[in-house]
Amino acid sequence: xxxxxxxxxxxxxxxxxxxxxxPVLQGVVQQERYLSEEAMLTIAEALDISAAEVYGTxxxxxxxxxxxxxxxxxxxxxxxxxxxQGKDEIIQALEDALKIKVGETTDNKRFTLLTANxxxxxxxxxxxxxxxxxYPELTPQxxxxxxxxxxxxxx
Amino acid sequence: MKDKKLKKVDLIFECNDCKPVEVxxxxxxxxxxxxxxxxxxxxxxxxxxxxxxxxxxxxxxxxEDSAIKYVICNADEGxxxxxxxxxxxxxxxxxxxxxMAICGYAIGAKEGFLYLRGEYNFLLKDLNATLxxxxxxxxxxxxxxxxxxxxxxGAYICGEESALFESMEGKRGEPRxxxxxxxxxxxxxxxxxxxxxxxxxxxxxxxxxxAQQFKDMGTNDSRGSKVFSVSGDTPIAGIYExxxxxxxxxxxxxxxDGDTKxxxxxxxxxxxVPRKNFADTIIGFEGIPTGGSxxxxxxxxxxxxxxxxxxxxxxxxSCGQCSPCRIGCxxxxxxxxxxxxxxxxxxxxxxxxxxxxxxxxxSKCGLGQSVANPxxxxxxxFKEEIIY
Numbered sequence: 272x273x274x275x276x277x278x279x280x281x282x283x284x285x286x287x288x289x290x291x292x293x294p295v296l297q298g299v300v301q302q303e304r305y306l307s308e309e310a311m312l313t314i315a316e317a318l319d320i321s322a323a324e325v326y327g328t329x330x331x332x333x334x335x336x337x338x339x340x341x342x343x344x345x346x347x348x349x350x351x352x353x354x355x356q357g358k359d360e361i362i363q364a365l366e367d368a369l370k371i372k373v374g375e376t377t378d379n380k381r382f383t384l385l386t387a388n389x390x391x392x393x394x395x396x397x398x399x400x401x402x403x404x405x406y407p408e409l410t411p412q413x414x415x416x417x418x419x420x421x422x423x424x425x426x
Numbered sequence: 427m428k429d430k431k432l433k434k435v436d437l438i439f440e441c442n443d444c445k446p447v448e449v450x451x452x453x454x455x456x457x458x459x460x461x462x463x464x465x466x467x468x469x470x471x472x473x474x475x476x477x478x479x480x481x482x483x484x485x486x487x488x489x490e491d492s493a494i495k496y497v498i499c500n501a502d503e504g505x506x507x508x509x510x511x512x513x514x515x516x517x518x519x520x521x522x523x524x525x526m527a528i529c530g531y532a533i534g535a536k537e538g539f540l541y542l543r544g545e546y547n548f549l550l551k552d553l554n555a556t557l558x559x560x561x562x563x564x565x566x567x568x569x570x571x572x573x574x575x576x577x578x579x580g581a582y583i584c585g586e587e588s589a590l591f592e593s594m595e596g597k598r599g600e601p602r603x604x605x606x607x608x609x610x611x612x613x614x615x616x617x618x619x620x621x622x623x624x625x626x627x628x629x630x631x632x633x634x635x636x637a638q639q640f641k642d643m644g645t646n647d648s649r650g651s652k653v654f655s656v657s658g659d660t661p662i663a664g665i666y667e668x669x670x671x672x673x674x675x676x677x678x679x680x681x682x683d684g685d686t687k688x689x690x691x692x693x694x695x696x697x698x699v700p701r702k703n704f705a706d707t708i709i710g711f712e713g714i715p716t717g718g719s720x721x722x723x724x725x726x727x728x729x730x731x732x733x734x735x736x737x738x739x740x741x742x743x744s745c746g747q748c749s750p751c752r753i754g755c756x757x758x759x760x761x762x763x764x765x766x767x768x769x770x771x772x773x774x775x776x777x778x779x780x781x782x783x784x785x786x787x788x789s790k791c792g793l794g795q796s797v798a799n800p801x802x803x804x805x806x807x808f809k810e811e812i813i814y
Contacts, residue, residue, distance in 0.1 A: 297577055335580075391543075394655070
């Protein structure tokens with residue numbers, strides 16, 4: 272499906288009012304992992320608002336990326352409770368396994384490694400999200416195994 | 427050291443004979459004003475942290491003359507150290523939906539929304555399934571009220587009610603000027619009741635058990651019980667529902683690891699209580715209010731690192747709309763780093779405290795206004811750790 276088709280399908284589902292903007296943006300990110308210029312221009316046209324307005328909203332939200340991301344986006348919680356429970360070791364293990372630094376995407380475009388503010392699992396940290404799935408009570412080894420599982424399942 | 431035991435309560439997660447819809451059925455037979463008076467009488471205050479009396483919110487919204495009104499459940503739980511709403515959403519979602527429907531009936535709203543933080547999207551499938559069933563049941567009961575779910579996209583500030591409305595309207599999550607308050611002009615500029623997840627679940631339990639049972643617990647200023655999220659240096663991290671009115675000492679006796687030096691009450695935006703104040707500090711609206719976040723630090727922790735983490739958090743999550751908050755968060759962070767590196771003398775911390783006080787006065791919303799809480803309480807009580 273092209274980006275245009277995807278946007279049209281989402282607009283069909285959520286409507287053309289300004290209130291539809293978030294679900295449409297979220298729907299594109301769900302599929303594409305980021306909002307390309309083409310996607311944002313198409314959305315602006317479909318909702319009859321300015322492209323600047325679409326970009327303004329998109330660029331406000333951490334989960335609405337406007338730069339290309341890998342097929343799987345990893346977000347490791349970095350807030351205090353997870354910090355105290357060893358998030359640095361988790362990030363180190365993932366950086367070593369993926370051979371990238373936080374903020375980067377692997378060459379094969381399968382993974383982007385990011386950090387996030389409190390994910391709401393302070394009693395079971397460290398924790399990470401891979402796309403929408405949550406993985407609490409991580410150890411460095413467990414984190415790497417989870418990523419390997421995604422590697423195997425990503426075409 | 428007092429030896430009073432904390433009173434554990436089981437209202438929110440209690441599910442013996444769990445049929446919240448029957449509570450709705452029973453409540454729909456009552457007069458709207460009577461329900462609102464009951465909620466006022468119970469003393470229930472908002473459980474998200476700000477603590478506005480729930481029944482009054484409902485009353486103000488009911489009194490507005492508008493054909494369209496909304497009920498919104500704020501499930502944008504993002505305060506560091508808080509995770510109780512996620513537990514409530516995953517274990518007893520029906521209690522939340524019933525609370526929303528009761529509110530809809532009481533104030534005359536036909537539509538309800540649950541604004542779920544993007545970090546909790548993994549709950550969507552189960553929540554939507556429960557909701558489909560629930561909406562059908564509400565229809566069968568003859569109430570014209572439908573709930574749907576809106577997702578957030580990773581912005582702490584959208585937990586601020588007016589920023590949440592902006593987000594739902596497809597805009598940047600930047601808080602609005604108040605007044606007008608949501609009860610007058612909220613989502614789509616219509617009268618709106620916006621309540622926290624836990625608050626709505628308590629509404630269901632108050633309607634089931636009566637206001638008196640709730641009111642009998644807690645203190646004059648803090649009625650009832652509350653769900654606490656306990657994390658940090660504790661052997662028993664997790665979710666606990668406790669009667670309000672305890673001191674930090676009583677809390678530490680139960681949850682500490684024997685070496686507790688400080689408790690951060692209310693998350694990053696709350697206040698840090700040092701050991702010497704444990705016995706005199708009440709957790710509640712007469713002392714230090716909390717949305718439920720309780721982070722325990724033992725003597726192995728550097729309070730500089732704790733404060734640094736909080737300030738980094740605020741610098742990232744500030745929406746950037748008003749300058750006291752946007753610039754203030756960054757300067758406080760840079761400031762403590764400079765003191766730590768000895769580029770500034772310790773006296774500079776006093777200047778930074780003045781900046782924090784200015785932010786409290788001049789910031790547009792609760793985010794910027796509350797940065798002074800952790801900053802001043804940590805700097806005042808752990809100055810040596812910040813400097814050396």
